[in-house]
Amino acid sequence: KTLKLSGYHLHVARRQKSGIEGVKFDVHLAEAHEHDHEHHDHHEHEPHHDDSRTFIEIKKLIGKSRLSPWVKRKSVAVFHRIADAEGKIHGMPAERVHFHEVGAVDSIVDIVGGCLALEMLDKPRVLSAPVVEGVGWVNCAHGRVPVPAPATLAILGERGVGITQCEEPHELVTPTGAALLAELVE
Numbered sequence: 001k002t003l004k005l006s007g008y009h010l011h012v013a014r015r016q017k018s019g020i021e022g023v024k025f026d027v028h029l030a031e032a033h034e035h036d037h038e039h040h041d042h043h044e045h046e047p048h049h050d051d052s053r054t055f056i057e058i059k060k061l062i063g064k065s066r067l068s069p070w071v072k073r074k075s076v077a078v079f080h081r082i083a084d085a086e087g088k089i090h091g092m093p094a095e096r097v098h099f100h101e102v103g104a105v106d107s108i109v110d111i112v113g114g115c116l117a118l119e120m121l122d123k124p125r126v127l128s129a130p131v132v133e134g135v136g137w138v139n140c141a142h143g144r145v146p147v148p149a150p151a152t153l154a155i156l157g158e159r160g161v162g163i164t165q166c167e168e169p170h171e172l173v174t175p176t177g178a179a180l181l182a183e184l185v186e
Contacts, residue, residue, distance in 0.1 A: 002066040027109045052098040055083035074115040081179040085154035128185045134168035151175035
């Protein structure tokens with residue numbers, strides 16, 4: 001709420017899957033797009049339209065919020081990892097990378113929410129099992145790309161995180177998830 005961001009609502013419910021109980025947290029966007037299993041655009045769109053935000057605009061949005069300095073710093077650092085990777089892929093500076101509006105809202109909620117949750121948990125150590133990605137293809141603004149997506153590979157590679165694949169025919173690690181891992185995991 002401190003971001004004064006619109007276009008989404010949250011759903012939280014206890015669920016059981018494969019005999020394991022947990023909390024299902026979904027970000028539902030105002031448009032017909034769903035949060036689950038979608039590759040979000042973090043790509044260049046020239047010229048800049050109202051349906052996208054640049055890394056600099058997202059940084060300002062986070063900076064002017066009433067979030068704590070730690071949440072602001074970590075959230076911006078996660079976004080910078082995505083913008084840096086996308087910038088290298090598309091041959092432009094990170095500051096010029098545009099996040100498509102749907103992907104931007106979803107990613108802002110995911111990234112800021114994740115950092116805020118860690119702060120509420122008193123900033124615990126964050127560890128990760130080995131990263132396992134699925135197989136197949138995802139559609140984005142630049143067409144069909146293989147899984148893992150180039151940005152996911154760039155983000156994890158920059159941090160030196162190895163990735164293996166399983167036969168699951170879906171994208172299991174998005175660029176947003178990779179950036180959260182790269183920034184927050186020891």
